[in-house]
Amino acid sequence: MKNLRTFLSAFVIVIGLWATSCKEAKDKSKETNTATTAELLVPEDLKWSERMLISEIERFPDATKLDFVDKPRWSYTNGLVLSAAIKVYEQTNKQEYYDYIYAYADDLIDSTGAIKTYSLEDQNLDMIKSGDVLLYLYDKTGEERFLKAMQTLSSQMESQPRTSDGGFWHKKRYPYQMWLDGLYMAEPFHARYTNLFENDPAEAKKIYDDILLQFDLIQKHSRDEKTGLLYHGWDESREQKWADKKTGTSPHFWSRAMGWYGMAMVDVLDFLPEDHPGRDRIITYLNQFAEAVTNYQDESGLWYQVLDQGNREGNYLEASGSAMFTYAFVKGAQKGYLPEKYLEVAEKAYAGILDNLISIEDNGVVNLNQVCGVAGLGGDPYRDGSYEYYVNEIIRPNDPKGTGPFILASLVLNK
Structure with missing residues (x-):
């Protein structure tokens, strides 16, 4: 009887220890799951547009340093990503996205409206892109400094x-x-600036005509009749080593250059008046563009860095051009x-x-x-526009020239 009591006591202790151990394991499992959830900086149940924006903010907490730079900079890459961020903010109304957008302009536009790191003397078209951010913020805040910067x-x-x-x-x-x-x-x-701030109809029409002229000229000088694709650049002087001595065009069709052009057409149509006769020309150019680009789509759905030479050694399926074409289509x-x-095609x-x-x-x-x-x-070092040049430029993940268009494509597809 004594042995039985001893056995039962030991059995109760063992059961108690086992139950305690199970409870502790269960509690630890809960803690681990909670920790895993807490560690997810980007929730998986969000749309791709928001997931990528949160990822960009994580990579570049300071929007003035987008594009892997060490110092604040006014540049087109910031304007590209932040224009996409504006659309995500408008969908979600999450304050942290607005704060991210605002901080860029707040840091780079001083109280007088001067744009830090920008030089009018450079006459660099790339620097205009971030003006899209100012158009939005001026409408939201009415801050005079943003208007003055846009006027510049x-x-x-x-x-x-x-x-x-x-x-x-x-x-x-x-x-x-x-x-x-x-x-x-x-x-x-x-x-868009003309649409909002030019009150003289005659002057506005003159500017719209000028905008149309830029598209007309790039079609005239850069479009290849055989493929329907457009060359990256055109040199009127024929002095550049990359320029064809007869046509003035650069040698190849670069996917991102074509992507910029496609996005330019669909975006500028948002702000050209409905009754402007040039609208139909841009729509014609867009249809020609879409047909030509689709002819070179890879079976994967993507497009190559050098658009028409997918089978050539060294070429690769490139993300930014593919995202830009998706958005434009x-x-x-x-x-x-x-x-x-x-x-x-876009899906x-x-x-x-x-x-x-x-x-x-x-x-x-x-x-x-x-x-x-x-x-x-x-430029210097000289970029000759050769096939070897395009395929040997740096390839990297999360370049904003790709992530911005990916956000835009995700938004229009509502994925």
Whole structure:
């Protein structure tokens, strides 16, 4: 009997210890799950547009340093990502997104309206893009300094050097050159600013006509009749080593340059008056563009860095151009500028981006991979526009020239 009591006592102790151990394990499991949830900086149940924006804020907490720079900078990449952030804020109404947008302008526009790090003397079309952020913030805040900064940017459009037939030089230091990039950097701002602040109908029409002229000229000088694609740059002087001595065009079709151009067309149409005769021309150009670009879509849904040479060694499926085409096609079709078939092209492209170019870290941060870091023409060191040049420029994840368009494409698709 004594042995039985001893056995039962030991059994009760063992059971008690086992129950305590199970409870502790269960509690620890709860703690681990709670910790894992807390560590997710980017919740997985949000739309892709918001997930990417949160990821960008995590990577670049200071919006003045977007694009991997050490010091605050007024540049087009900030304007690109923050224009997308504005649309996410308008969908979600989350204050932290507005604060991120506002801080950029607050840091770089002083009390007099001067733009830090910006030089009017440079006559650089890239610098106009961030004016889109000021258009939004001035409407929200009424701060006079934002208006004065916009007036400075608008004055650049008046003094920008031109080719003999009226095309804006891309930058003062790139004389007689038009680049596809410049249409996106300057013309949506140019049109919207005119829409809001030019009260003289005759003067407004003159500016709209000038905006249309830029598209007319880039079509005239840069479009290849055989493929329907547009070359990255055109040099009226034919002096650049990259320029064809007969046509003045650069040698290749760069996907992101074509992407800039597509986005320029769908965005500028938002601000051109409905009764302006040039609208139909831009819509025609957009349809030609969409047909040409679709002809070079890879079976993955994506597009190559050098658009028409997918089978050539060294070429790769590039994220920024693919995202830009997706955005342009969806917006174009939704607005009625393009046939609905381009929605299917864009859906395939977007699925290709998600399947091939998106990766997610343990904390939920979203990465966009295979983005061309930068590409240009001329300069020092000299960029010759060759095939080898385009495919050997730096490739990096999360370049804002890719993440911005990815957010925009996600927004129009409502994914």
